Amino acid sequence: MNKEESIRALTLMLDSRYFEEKTELMFKLGLIHGTTHLANGQEASQAGLCMALEDGDWIVPTHRCHGFTICRGSDPYAMFSEMLGSSHGLAKGLGGSMHMPDRKHFNLGSSAVVGSGVPIATGIAFYNRRKNLRNISVAIFGDGASSRGSVHEAMNIASVWNLPVLFYCENNHYGMSAPADRMVSIKNIAERGKSYSIESSTVDGNDVRTVLEAVRNARSYILENSRPYLLEVNTYRQKGHSKSDRRVYRTAQEESSWLERDPITLFERKLVTENILSTDEISTLHESRRQYIEECAQRAVADSSDRLCMTDVRNLVYAGGKS
């Protein structure tokens, strides 16, 4: 990874982190209602994946979608606006934290039904293959969703139909409160690929370079062979499942051992050791990204009284007409 790419990767990771931190604060202050699923600690997975994609490569993220959405190119202002329920949101305030589709940035939006986005992303691959497009689609899911029948059905179909889809398993070791080692009958979820004759691998999801390289390789493999691929990245959800989670199901020791492997800190250490960036340059970048996210949030709050009305809602029930 050259200097330019390194700065890009760190920038995306910092934007994601500061976005989550600001979101958490806004929830605590009561500025946003509903719920949210923070992805602190998963930034390397999200930045690494999105940096390896090209225009036309669609993603279907999970409910923990903020980082993927930022890294795919969406405007944090439109994302904050979405959570504030304003008409400046990506879905004009109709979706909320779990629904941030952005056609311009090849993001179909998440399914908030865990695992249901996987066959949908497979459908995009089906479209790409029919149209002979040199693009992949990415079905993002977690260790929890890996137990869904829809995921297994989609893998089988993708294999027998040779669909250019990347099954991207972001294993953060918890499906809500349930640890993967109690809920999933296999240690490495990537091994599920064998059952469907799908090539697969497991990599360190907290190392952004590793993720980027793994996705680039997977992407090339998919397009060259017209075959699906299953990539599992191991990472850790530093926060609870959602804003109301007290995390009684895991130990402080486990949490601190993963915090030592924080993907941003890990990456920064390497950049300094390898003389790619100085600590001063990193501090400056931190400050500028924090300010950028802060400014996006403040603008979104200032504009948050712009809202759709119920007539708009009724008109959007059906494409091309009223309900």
Next chain:
Amino acid sequence: MTYREAIRKALDDQMTLDENVILMGEDIGLYGGCFKVTEGLFQKHPDQVIDTPVSEEGFAGLAVGSAMMGLRPVIEIMYADFFTLISDAVINHAAKTHLLSAGQFSCPLVVRLPEGSGTGHGAQHTQSPEGAFLSTSGIKIVSPSNPNDAYHLLCEAVRDDNPVLFFESKLLYPMEGEISDEVTPIGKAKVLREGKDITIISFSHAVTTALRTAQMLSEHSVDATVIDLVTLKPLDESTILSEVRKTGRVFMIQDTNAFGSVSSEVSAMISSDEDTFRSLKAPVRIISGVDAPVPFSKHLEAQMIPDEKDACQIILRSLNKA
């Protein structure tokens, strides 16, 4: 042309017109479909007729994703009973695509669902489950009662930018009829027969029963209007209400059971409109199937759905003419 052939012709014509129209389902290719509806289509459109693994949830979700990209998939669910397996794709995803993306995406998906009892296939292959989808916003539901409507509604469903559930009656597959040049649009009910005494409202296979009932009633000097709902969602409120106001006496005939059904919703709609409510000379009466899983035994299965004799008797009794 039979009802079965009319559906086949609609699929054939739409695939010929638009390469984005594709069919997906189990055994719909060389085998020609469980009910031979797609027979010959694979030979004619080999790239557009696609056999799937036994993975309703998987291929329905896949169809949703491909429709959001611009394909116009028509998926066949072998028996409507298996709607349970596609309900997540249809209810949580297809139906909400347009609103949840604030109009960035639409989902032009058609789901064909062969339904109905009378075939001796037992309780898991004979249901008419359209009622299960009525409360879902964002989908359209059509249910043709004859070959002409089957042809036109399916063509319209494929051209529609919204998810459309196409409930086809297995009992009607052999029904003969002509295809007219006049399109049957989604969202319009049809007045099949005009009478001055009562209004019978029906849909799908039960329309045949309703027309026979009207014929029998005429022998008892009761003159009945018969309305075919054609589209079950969104309902054609204006046609239904204006026809009801003409007679003030409404009878509904359907093959499904009454609770949570199309007829109970139409009845509620009639009562909720003030002018129409005031025009009623008697409460709305629903004549429906039995509220039980469909039994296998032939003589029992035959009693599950109302026939014209049942309907005629109930109506005459309500009119104090029995």
